[in-house]
Amino acid sequence: MEKGHILIVEDEEKIARVLQLELEYEGYKATIKETGTEGLHAALEEKFALVLLDVMLPGLSGLEVLRRLRKTDMHTPVILLTARDSIPDKVTGLDIGANDYVTKPFEIEELLARIRAALRQNGSASEDPGTFLSLGDLQVNEKTREVKRGDQEVELTPREFDLLVFLLKHPQQVLTREQILTSVWGFDYLGDTNVVDVYIRYIRKKLDYPYEKQLIHTVRGVGYAIKE
Ligand code: CA
Secondary structure, eight states: OOOOEEEEEOSOHHHHHHHHHHHHHTTOEEEEEOSHHHHHHHHHHSOOSEEEEESOOSSSOHHHHHHHHHHHOSSSOEEEEEETTOHHHHHHHHHTTOSEEEEESOOHHHHHHHHHHHHHHHHHHTTSOOOEEEETTEEEETTTTEEEETTEEEOOOHHHHHHHHHHHTSTTOOEEHHHHIIIIIOTTOOSOTHHHHHHHHHHHHHHTTTSSSOOEEEETTTEEEEOO
């Protein structure tokens, strides 16, 4: 039985390949990305059971990847691969949301044990009823991705959902299109900021227009705010 899909972000080809083989041998599916940018992109686009993230990557460092990932994804467990002597990386990594770290060179058995522990922890966390975000009669369960206005369920696409969650985490604040774009679409999104307006229109159609009270407000020339 497949145990879950693990993303390996590691620029050292040999290490990445050994990790992949070991993980596949253990029954996981494993995908390799060799740069921070590609790794972040993959992690934002697809749901992985866990991410193994090398800290020393060319271009976007592992810590920067983690920081950007955690803006929208608080749940996917991340284990950092750090250099033996790099205490600051470990501390920063844990501070910004890594679940664990393994020091290179590592014993594969130890890494596998830490992967199992992180997955177990995440599994038991997902049995809790979830994190609720709410505003007025709007209720969002981040874990089950259920959205309700009053007692009516609202169906959102994954991107619409992520956009709504981002707004709800910054209530009353005026958010610029660029802020929204960076957080919801990712920093390396190449399209223009019009996509934000398009998606705001989509969620308004589902969430606001059918109801008396509008929650999403346009702030002319600046961006959008969610408030009662
Ligand atoms: Ca490296």
